[in-house]
Every structure is written in structure tokens, then in C-alpha cells.
Amino acid sequence: MHGNGTAASSAAPSGSGSLAGAHSVEEILETHIKDPEQLREVQRVLYGFNCGHPVVPLQLPKESLAAASAASRPFDFRGYAFAAAPEELRPPRVVRIGLVQNAVVAPTTAPFAEQRQAIWDRVCEIVNTAGAAGVKILCLQEAWTMPFAFCTREKHWCEFAESAESGPTTALLQPLARRWGMVVVSPILERDGAHGDTIWNTAVVIGNNGNVIGKHRKNHIPRVGDFNESTYYMEGDMGHPVFETAYGRIAVNICYGRHHPLNWMGFGLNGAEIVFNPSATVGELSEPMWPIEARNAAIANSYYVAAINRVGTEHFPREFTSGDGKPAHKDFGHFYGSSYVAAPDASRTPALARDGDGLLVADCDLNLCRQLKDKWGFRMTARYPLYSDLLAAYTRPDYAPQIIRDPSL
Amino acid sequence: MHGNGTAASSAAPSGSGSLAGAHSVEEILETHIKDPEQLREVQRVLYGFNCGHPVVPLQLPKESLAAASAASRPFDFRGYAFAAAPEELRPPRVVRIGLVQNAVVAPTTAPFAEQRQAIWDRVCEIVNTAGAAGVKILCLQEAWTMPFAFCTREKHWCEFAESAESGPTTALLQPLARRWGMVVVSPILERDGAHGDTIWNTAVVIGNNGNVIGKHRKNHIPRVGDFNESTYYMEGDMGHPVFETAYGRIAVNICYGRHHPLNWMGFGLNGAEIVFNPSATVGELSEPMWPIEARNAAIANSYYVAAINRVGTEHFPREFTSGDGKPAHKDFGHFYGSSYVAAPDASRTPALARDGDGLLVADCDLNLCRQLKDKWGFRMTARYPLYSDLLAAYTRPDYAPQIIRDPSL
Structure with missing residues (x-):
């Protein structure tokens, strides 16, 4: 909602993907609403207050600003801080998290090894900037090593799939995690060699010592718009795991799972304090x-959510159709970036740029989660047995909806 | 997001309860964002588009404008229309709904009969305006016949409770429902004489022929801020009923239930196409x-939601405390009104005034619900059996959360 004076650089101005020339909605609001009291009210109602004021910008370490400046191309690099009330029996538990959004680098017609290497190189610049910024838990975007080619229904893109535990992307990130003492969440296309070369949409969680803590497979698979992703992979079979890392309990809700309140609930019931939502979604759709x-x-689950979206428009070599009556085409629209962090007190950060790569850093005092649980009591008042019964009944084929018909009709 | 040229009158300008002098966030955005393309982008991202553009204002019938003008005091009277795509096998199913927000009229020190009569009189003006506007389903605010006195913990306010089926408020509304052929949802404080004079927070659904179709009792009861409403009434015992009226299938999610995604889900599973959310909540809290x-x-349930909030600041005769460290006081803040309608396609109307009574009229093509179900497939991809199992396990005292601990720690 406020510009971040500490930004090393902003996304390159460009008509492509901008909001009528602006990088974000927040930039438009700040530019136009000249009355400071009215701007503050708009911020309060639409973006929430944390501890009585808009989420405050974070002073980013010099080393990280230098790293960002040394990158091959600029990216939107900003930080914010969420606070919690002081407690008597618990010290603050502030963890610095990072969110990365990035466009693909090489054209989708380039050899696959070249495409992947170019993305690896670019994202490693940002990962190292995050490390230099003191980020302790970093999350990359969905299927970050490749173009989001699932609209094409072409199977050769499956070549990008790799082992979660021992694939080259995990091997690339492990030393970076060790170097920076940083947990890295790496959402990739997974190939499970132990189960017949099956493909999954998977987030690998690499610990701050470089070891693979575990993985999560996307629970809900879209059949919408350009995507029936079940052309490539099916619903995840790993439940709702929460990963207990050196810096907090985290979970990963991959992309389309964000439309499912029950999926968010599952990670909450298992104790997540931060849920990352690596996504790939375009403007017209969502x-x-x-x-x-x-x-x-x-809000509903009293945890932080880090919402990450891919950025840019990806052009594919061969045309495809979208079931929307429009002619065959070679791209399906602009990934709108706009990554941000939402807190359990209903406050949020401004968004990263809609039209360029970015790294968003956020200090999150995890004490805020339990404070909000205590304040609002959503768990205590949730009546889980009522809903356990309801869902058990609903899943039976003979479920009779509770409908009260007007008897006078 | 756009002013409504057809408004009969707007809420009286006032510093009290305004947003730094403005009636709504949308008024601030429209006043300040002079660039029409950037305003449109802000509208698209923050308020959504319906059928390719912001929700359009509705031309309100002359009779209703005359009725509003004849009211004892002005109120914010506006209308909007949600459209759906044409279908080949189903005609459009447009239903005109209405939302009423109102302040109490007499001081809370007046005799109870006088307080109630003053609210009845005022709200009947608005109900009749809604009838003249062609509204077919109207919903009033939570506990609309009384001040929201549950902060006081004083039990004499229970006098306002009455029978849902045969109390004076239901008797008042039945002829109005018949006169206008209008379903009326009337949220009151209920006294259940057949079960030991128990108190409930209840919405009575009166059909367009004046008969009581049924009722719903608030499912989730807050223990937050100024309110432990369980001082007066407990969790509802009526499930998640959907009322099949002459104009569509509706449900009522009362106030605090809006924080519970499972409660919203319940009404959706039972087939609601419009869910009313009569509320009473103040600025600082929510x-x-x-x-x-x-x-x-x-969005998640592919139905319309009509969000209604009480308006004004209510002063009570005796001071009370709020458990927030502040001195005892006689009011607990401003009910911020701001009622609006949200559609399953992620679009919404602008809000009614933050600082005055109001009637919001919205044409809703119910075909949009199933169209969005077909487009996004949230039901199909919801994996209800997974969550039925999860909740069944979670409700057992020995539930072991699914936690994967970093083995290197």
C-alpha cells in the first residue's frame, strides 16, 4: 500500500502485463488518493491494519540490495514486517520468509536443457538475494523449472519432471539452502520412479541443513479454462502434511487448492503457522x-498465507484450443504475478508487480497465529463434529439435502 | 464502484461513522482515481467483473423512488444487476433481492415497547420501498427489532425475544409479505415457549403468501470482543436448512457464522443459490x-451472498467492560453498515453507506450459480470423502496431526 524505499530496483516499466501503466493496484491507489486520511481509511478497510497501522516496510540488508543490483536484470524486491502483541510467557517468534515470482527466460522453442538452465540461473540470483536478505523460509512458484505448458496437452513437456528427492533441481537448491541456513520450498513437476514413472505436481521441502524434509503433492487438480491438468497428473495422495522446520511449522497449498476451503482447513488442523500457495494463474481467469x-x-485458519503467482505471458510453438469458442492460439494470457502475504489478523502486504519478476520478503511474528486463535476463537466454536457428520452423510450417494419447501406453493 | 444515478436519496452526510468524510470506500476510489482506465483496472481486480464489466446499476421503479422520498428520513437506496450467460435449454432466472441496514431509532433508555415500535415504523418504510421496487426476497439485519445489547450481559434485554411463528414481529411482516408477494427473512431474538422459554438467535423465513416457511438458528456463537453471546443463546440446533421459496433456494448464515467456511459449505451442500448473512459487527473488530x-x-460455493450489517453507534444506559483493558464505557463502537452482494463469479456490488440506513436492491440471475459450478468444477474436485475422513479423525481426542519433522534438527 506504500512504496518501499528500500527497494533495490523495481520491475522494468512495460505496457505488457501492467494495470493501465501501473505495476500494481496499490501503486494506483497511492498515486491517486491525495487525501492522506482517506487513503488511510482505504488501506484499513481493503488491506487491513497490523497492530494499528498498515503493514510496515522492512529495511532490507545492504548485502541483499547489492546482490539484487548485481542481478542480470532488475526485479521487484521489497520487504514488509508483521508484528504481534508482546506476551509475558513467550518471546516473539519472528521468522523472515521470502516469495519468488518469475517469468520463464528462454523461448519455449529452445532445447529443454537450455530453457531449464536459463530459469535455474535467473532464480538462483533471486534465491541468493533472499539468502543475503536473511530470509529463513523461501518458496518458489509452482512448477518453477519450466513453462506452464499443461494447456498444450503435449506429453513431451513431461521431460521436465524429475525425482523430488534426487533430481537435479533439488540437487541445485540443497547447497543454497545449506549456504544460507534457509528452508527452501521447491514446487516442481515430479516423476515417481518407484511407482511406475508416475507424474505429480509436487512441492519439495528442503531443510536449512540441505536435507529433503519431505514433499507434498497438489491435492486438488483443475479442469478449468485452458487446463485439465489431469492430462498430466492426478490428485495428491499425501494428505495435508505440516513440515516442522527449524523456523516454524509450514505447509504448501499448491495452486488450485486455494479455491477449496477444506484444503486450507486441513493444513490448519495439522498445525501450520505459514501456508505457502505457489500458483500459476492468468488474469482473465482468476x-x-x-x-x-x-x-x-x-483469517479463517489463524495462520499466515504466502500467495505466489507466476508472471509473464508464455508463447508455445504449436497452437491449442481452450474450449471457449475462440480460435486456436499459442498463449493463454498473462500470469499476473501480484504475490503477497496475508496475516491472520486480516492485514496483508501490498502485492509484488503484476508485470515482472519479484522477491517479497516478510517478517512474520508467528505468535500472531495463536493470539488470533485466542481472540476470535474460531477453532473453539467450529463445531467439527457437526461437519464430520454432515460430510459423512453427504458422501453417501443417497444423501437427501436439508430442504424446507414452502408448503403454500 | 460507480454512483447509482437512480438513487432516491443518499445517507445524510455526517462525520459520524463516515470514512474520513466519505460514505464508502467506493466513493473514495471514484472521486480520486481520475484516470478511467486505471479506475477500471482497480474495479476489475478489487471488485470483479460480471459478464465483462463492473456490476451495472439498476434503474429503480418510479414507485419505489416515490416511496423512498416519502420516508420520514432519507436512506441510501441503490440497485445493481448481475447477469449470466444465455443458455439454450434454460431461460434466465432473475430474482430481485433486497438488503436492509438500519440504525436503532429511539434511545436505549426509552421504554422497550417504544424502542421496538420506532424500529418497526422505520423499517416498514424501507420494506414498503423494497416492495414497490419489485423486490421478491428481502432480508433484514440481525436482531433487527432491538439494539444489539448483548455486550451488556444484562438479562432484561431478553424481553425483546418473541415467538418465531406467532410473535408480533412475524405478525407485522406477514401482511407486508402478502401485499408485495415478497419473501421476507426476519432475523429476531427468538423465545421458544415450547422448550422452556429458551432464547435463540433466529432468522424467520416468511413466504410470499405470508406463511412462515420455517426458521434457522444461528449455528456459531461468538465469544469475542464485547460479546460472549452465549450469555443469551447457544449454538443453533437446526443444521443447514435451505428454504425453497417461490423465487429460489435461499439460506441464512447469521453473523459470526460468516467466519466459518464449513458453515457456508453446509448451506451450499444443501443447494442454496442465495445465502443471506445478516450481521451486527463494528469497525474496530472486523x-x-x-x-x-x-x-x-x-466464490467457493458458487452461490450469491448478500452481506448485511447493522449501522450506527448504540449507547447503553449502564456502563460495561470489554476485556480489552480499557475503562468501562457505554458503547462499543460503530456498526459500519457497508452491506453488499457478492456473486459466484467473484464480482460484487459497491457497498451501502457506512454511516446511514440503506436499502440495496440486486437483480441476480440464478443461472450464474450452475454456470460457475460447471466452469470451475469446485464440487467435482472437492474430494469430500478425504475431508469426511479427516474430520472424523480430528474429532477424536487422540487425533495425531500429520507433522513431518525435519530429522536433521
Whole structure:
């Protein structure tokens, strides 16, 4: 909602993917609303207050600003800090998290090894900047090593799939995690060699010592718009794991799972304090949902949500159709970036740029989660047995909805 | 997001309860964002588009404008229309709904009969305006016949409770429902004489022929801020009923239930196409949640949500405390109104005034619900059996959360 004076650089101005020339909604609001009291009210109602004021910008370490400046191309690099009330019996538990959004680098017609290497190189610049910024838990975007080619239904893109535990991308990130003492969440296309070369959409969680802590497979698979992703992979079979890392209990809700309140609930029931939502979604399809769903999940489940979206428009070599009556085409629209962090007190950070790569850093005092649980009591008042019974009944084929018909009709 | 040229009158300008002098966030955005393309982008991202553009204002019938003008005091009277795509096998199913927000009229020190009569009189003006506007389903605010006195913990306010089926408020509304052929949802404090004079927070659903179709009792009861409402009434015992009226299948999620995604889900599983959310909530407590939760419910459940909030500041005769460290006081803040309608396609109307009575009229094509179900497939991909199992396990005292601990720690 406020510019971040500590930004090393901003996304390159460009008509492509901008909001009528602006990088974000927040930039438009700040530029136009000249009355400071009215701006503050708009910030309060639409973006929430944390401890009585808009989420405050974070002073980023010099080393990280230098790293960002040394990158091959600029990216939107900003930080914010969420506070919690002081407690008597618990010290603050502030963890610095990072969110990465990035466009693909090489054209989708380039050899696959070249495409992947170019993305690896670019993202490693940002990962190292995050490390230099003191980030302790970093999350990359969904299927970050490749273009989001699932619209094409072409199977050769499966070549990008690799082992979660011993693939080259995990091997690339492990030394970086060790170097920076940083947990890294790496969402990739997984190939499970132990189960017949099956493909999954998977997030690998690498600990701060470089070991693979575990993985999570996308629970809900879209059949919408350009995507029936079940052309490539099916619903995850790993439940709702929460990873207990050196810096806090985290979970990963991959992309389309953000539309499912029950999926968010599952990670909450298992004790997550931060849920990352690595996504790949385009403007025409979902943009008005983007500022809503992550925040609702943070409120309802009393945890932080880090919402990450891919950025840019990806052009494919061969045309495909989208079931929308339009002619065959070679791209399906602009990934709108706009990554942000939502807190359990209904506050949020401004978004990263809609039109360029970015790294968002956020200090999150995890004490805020339990403070909000105590304040609002959503768990205590949730009546889980009522809903356990309801869902048990609903899943039976003969479920009779509870409908009261007007007897006078 | 756009002013409504057809408004009969707007809320009286006032510093009290305004947003730094403005009636709503949307008024601030429209006043300040002079660039029409950037305003449109802000509208698209923050308020959503319906059928390719912001929700359009509705031309209100002359008779209703005359009725509003003849009211004892002005109120914010506006209308909007949600459209759906044409279908080949189903005609459009447009239903005109209405939302009423109102302040109490007499001081809370007046005799109870006088307080109630003054509210009845005022609200009947608005109900009749709604009838003249062609509204077919109207919903009043939570506990609309009384001040929201549950902060006081004083038990004599229970006098306002009455029979849902045969109390004076139901008797008052039945002829109005018949006169206008209008379903009326009337949220009151209920006294259940057949079960030992128990008190409930209840919504009575009166059909367009004046008969009582049924009722719903508030499912989730807050213990937050100024309110432990369980001082007066407990969790509802009526499940998640959907009322099949002459104009569509509706349900009522009363107030605090809006924080519970499972409650919204319950009404959706039973087939609701419009869920009314009559509420009473104040700025300091919940205002940044208000634009989020109703919209998330509409998106996740593919139905319309009509979010209604009480308006004004209510002063009580005797002081009370709020458990927030502040001195005893006689009011607990401003009910911020801001009622609005959210659609399943992630679009929404602008809000009614933050600082005055109001009637919001919305045409809703119910075909949009199933269209969005087909487009996004949230039901199909919801994996209910997974969550039925999860909740069944979670409700057992020995539930072991699914936690994967970093083995290197």
C-alpha cells in the first residue's frame, strides 16, 4: 500500500502485463488518493491494519540490495514486517520468509536443457538475494523449472519432471539452502520412479541443513479454462502434511487448492503457522479472486498465507484450443504475478508487480497465529463434529439435502 | 464502484461513522482515481467483473423512488444487476433481492415497547420501498427489532425475544409479505415457549403468501470482543436448512457464522443459490474482514451472498467492560453498515453507506450459480470423502496431526 524505499530496483516499466501503466493496484491507489486520511481509511478497510497501522516496510540488508543490483536484470524486491502483541510467557517468534515470482527466460522453442538452465540461473540470483536478505523460509512458484505448458496437452513437456528427492533441481537448491541456513520450498513437476514413472505436481521441502524434509503433492487438480491438468497428473495422495522446520511449522497449498476451503482447513488442523500457495494463474481467469482467497484462508485458519503467482505471458510453438469458442492460439494470457502475504489478523502486504519478476520478503511474528486463535476463537466454536457428520452423510450417494419447501406453493 | 444515478436519496452526510468524510470506500476510489482506465483496472481486480464489466446499476421503479422520498428520513437506496450467460435449454432466472441496514431509532433508555415500535415504523418504510421496487426476497439485519445489547450481559434485554411463528414481529411482516408477494427473512431474538422459554438467535423465513416457511438458528456463537453471546443463546440446533421459496433456494448464515467456511459449505451442500448473512459487527473488530469473507463464500460455493450489517453507534444506559483493558464505557463502537452482494463469479456490488440506513436492491440471475459450478468444477474436485475422513479423525481426542519433522534438527 506504500512504496518501499528500500527497494533495490523495481520491475522494468512495460505496457505488457501492467494495470493501465501501473505495476500494481496499490501503486494506483497511492498515486491517486491525495487525501492522506482517506487513503488511510482505504488501506484499513481493503488491506487491513497490523497492530494499528498498515503493514510496515522492512529495511532490507545492504548485502541483499547489492546482490539484487548485481542481478542480470532488475526485479521487484521489497520487504514488509508483521508484528504481534508482546506476551509475558513467550518471546516473539519472528521468522523472515521470502516469495519468488518469475517469468520463464528462454523461448519455449529452445532445447529443454537450455530453457531449464536459463530459469535455474535467473532464480538462483533471486534465491541468493533472499539468502543475503536473511530470509529463513523461501518458496518458489509452482512448477518453477519450466513453462506452464499443461494447456498444450503435449506429453513431451513431461521431460521436465524429475525425482523430488534426487533430481537435479533439488540437487541445485540443497547447497543454497545449506549456504544460507534457509528452508527452501521447491514446487516442481515430479516423476515417481518407484511407482511406475508416475507424474505429480509436487512441492519439495528442503531443510536449512540441505536435507529433503519431505514433499507434498497438489491435492486438488483443475479442469478449468485452458487446463485439465489431469492430462498430466492426478490428485495428491499425501494428505495435508505440516513440515516442522527449524523456523516454524509450514505447509504448501499448491495452486488450485486455494479455491477449496477444506484444503486450507486441513493444513490448519495439522498445525501450520505459514501456508505457502505457489500458483500459476492468468488474469482473465482468476484475478478478482486473488486478493480474496488467500486472505480468507489466513483469517479463517489463524495462520499466515504466502500467495505466489507466476508472471509473464508464455508463447508455445504449436497452437491449442481452450474450449471457449475462440480460435486456436499459442498463449493463454498473462500470469499476473501480484504475490503477497496475508496475516491472520486480516492485514496483508501490498502485492509484488503484476508485470515482472519479484522477491517479497516478510517478517512474520508467528505468535500472531495463536493470539488470533485466542481472540476470535474460531477453532473453539467450529463445531467439527457437526461437519464430520454432515460430510459423512453427504458422501453417501443417497444423501437427501436439508430442504424446507414452502408448503403454500 | 460507480454512483447509482437512480438513487432516491443518499445517507445524510455526517462525520459520524463516515470514512474520513466519505460514505464508502467506493466513493473514495471514484472521486480520486481520475484516470478511467486505471479506475477500471482497480474495479476489475478489487471488485470483479460480471459478464465483462463492473456490476451495472439498476434503474429503480418510479414507485419505489416515490416511496423512498416519502420516508420520514432519507436512506441510501441503490440497485445493481448481475447477469449470466444465455443458455439454450434454460431461460434466465432473475430474482430481485433486497438488503436492509438500519440504525436503532429511539434511545436505549426509552421504554422497550417504544424502542421496538420506532424500529418497526422505520423499517416498514424501507420494506414498503423494497416492495414497490419489485423486490421478491428481502432480508433484514440481525436482531433487527432491538439494539444489539448483548455486550451488556444484562438479562432484561431478553424481553425483546418473541415467538418465531406467532410473535408480533412475524405478525407485522406477514401482511407486508402478502401485499408485495415478497419473501421476507426476519432475523429476531427468538423465545421458544415450547422448550422452556429458551432464547435463540433466529432468522424467520416468511413466504410470499405470508406463511412462515420455517426458521434457522444461528449455528456459531461468538465469544469475542464485547460479546460472549452465549450469555443469551447457544449454538443453533437446526443444521443447514435451505428454504425453497417461490423465487429460489435461499439460506441464512447469521453473523459470526460468516467466519466459518464449513458453515457456508453446509448451506451450499444443501443447494442454496442465495445465502443471506445478516450481521451486527463494528469497525474496530472486523471491518477488513468484511470485504473478504462473503466474497470468498460466494466464490467457493458458487452461490450469491448478500452481506448485511447493522449501522450506527448504540449507547447503553449502564456502563460495561470489554476485556480489552480499557475503562468501562457505554458503547462499543460503530456498526459500519457497508452491506453488499457478492456473486459466484467473484464480482460484487459497491457497498451501502457506512454511516446511514440503506436499502440495496440486486437483480441476480440464478443461472450464474450452475454456470460457475460447471466452469470451475469446485464440487467435482472437492474430494469430500478425504475431508469426511479427516474430520472424523480430528474429532477424536487422540487425533495425531500429520507433522513431518525435519530429522536433521
